[in-house]
Amino acid sequence: MIEPSGSHNFPILYSLQNCPYAMRARLALLLSEQTIIIRAITLKNKPLAMLEASPKGTVPVLILADGTVLEESIDIMHWALKQNDPNSLLAQAQPDTHQAIIALIQRGDDQFKHPLEQYRAAKRYHRDTELKWRQQCEMFIQELEQRLTDNGFFIGNSISLADYAFIPFLRQFGRVDRKWFATAPYPKVKVWLSTQLQSKLYARMMKKHQLWSQEEQCCLL
Ligand SMILES: N[C@@H](CCC(=O)N[C@@H](CS)C(=O)NCC(=O)O)C(=O)O
DSSP: OOOOTTOTTSOEEEEOTTOHHHHHHHHHHHHTTOOOEEEEOOGGGOOHHHHHHOTTOOSOEEEOTTSOEEOSHHHHHHHHHHHOOTTOTTTTOOHHHHHHHHHHHHHIIIIIHHHHHHHHHHHHTTOTTHHHHHHHHHHHHHHHHHHHHHHSSSSTTSOOHHHHHHHHHHHHHHHHTHHHHHHSSOHHHHHHHHHHHTSHHHHHHTOOOOBOOTTSOOEEO
């Protein structure tokens, strides 16, 4: 943790440790080597300052030095990589590749997230819909397996924003029923996921920050 003295001009990120959207935002902010004040919160106790900036009340929220508020994880990822993109995650992408990356992320958010939530809830509450929802999720997982087989990564033959955007969601999927996932017929997805989860970047992104309270100083990401 860096001491935040004189840090008042840095952007502020309201974040939740295990929220997949906040996780993907933190990944992009780390990848872009941005210095950010991080305010770790809980959903049960959303800070007024966050709600004033973003009344919709979801995390992540990034408040830029000029007061601009970014309240969608994908917008935060884009902003970060527009500031600095040392791994050419955006810069290398041709316009049509870029479109494909955005389209895949959007489709994942639209078509995978809901069945994933239902699958997690079915498992947690021992509902008999667990298999149905897992199979719904698997339709998207099968596509990702095929993409990894064809290209090595989700879009094209190098890691892109799409890969990073999905890490937290695939992690959730793999953790619902670890025993089943260990034997599931998705070898490429499993290797891809375990590589990402074992990376130094992932460990840095998951570093725990003390919950923010207005009297206390914040940490920097
Ligand atoms: N579309 C938003 C979704 C963010 C989102 O739904 N975050 C959840 C936590 S993982 C949240 O803040 N929910 C608000 C609540 O449950 O009160 C994004 O991509 O940033």
